[in-house]
Amino acid sequence: MISKTMEAALNNQISLEAYASQYYLAMASxxxxxxxxxxxEFLHFQSLEEREHMMKIFHYxxxxxxxAITPAxxxxxLEFDSVQEVFRLVYEHEKKxxxxxxxxxxxxxxxxxxxxxxxxQWYVEEQREEENLxxxxxxxxxxxxxxxxxxxxxxKEMKKVLASVQAAEAAAEGGEGA
Ligand code: OFO
Numbered sequence: 233m234i235s236k237t238m239e240a241a242l243n244n245q246i247s248l249e250a251y252a253s254q255y256y257l258a259m260a261s262x263x264x265x266x267x268x269x270x271x272x273e274f275l276h277f278q279s280l281e282e283r284e285h286m287m288k289i290f291h292y293x294x295x296x297x298x299x300a301i302t303p304a305x306x307x308x309x310l311e312f313d314s315v316q317e318v319f320r321l322v323y324e325h326e327k328k329x330x331x332x333x334x335x336x337x338x339x340x341x342x343x344x345x346x347x348x349x350x351x352x353q354w355y356v357e358e359q360r361e362e363e364n365l366x367x368x369x370x371x372x373x374x375x376x377x378x379x380x381x382x383x384x385x386x387x388k389e390m391k392k393v394l395a396s397v398q399a400a401e402a403a404a405e406g407g408e409g410a
Pocket of ligand 1: 249281282285326358
């Protein structure tokens with residue numbers, strides 16, 4: 233059982249996670265069209281991750297006898313100026329999501345809702361990782377620069393980043409099952 237305020241706030245979070253999923257999907261499509269295969273793969277992966285984040289909240293709401301609302305989505309942007317712009321926007325969006333998770337944690341304390349507080353711990357950690365990852369990619373792109381050949385190196389770098397994120401996840405899942 234959770235309060236109506238918490239139910240609404242969690243539904244708002246569902247909406248943010250769902251938008252992140254669509255937003256990153258649109259970015260993946262743009263990268264694909266621009267021949268940035270590595271960046272596209274990374275963003276496809278992130279898009280799926282965001283959907284999983286959304287679904288976790290969906291199931292949590294059902295578990296605590298609240299109602300999960302399937303959100304209406306605004307059309308995400310389809311065109312971007314550059315790959316640097318794409319990852320700047322990813323970073324900005326992640327910061328927004330972090331703020332929203334922090335606000336949810338604030339409601340938990342206000343309402344003495346320790347179940348939801350416990351549930352949200354995973355998101356607190358996940359946001360720290362995702363913000364850090366997005367900032368790291370952006371820094372790398374700035375360092376490599378963006379003209380001609382640089383795009384090739386950025387894309388290669390993105391494949392490496394994706395491989396290390398997937399390896400870390402696989403290791404964490406292995407650990408959970410152990
Ligand atoms: Fe859902 O983790 Fe990013 O936004």
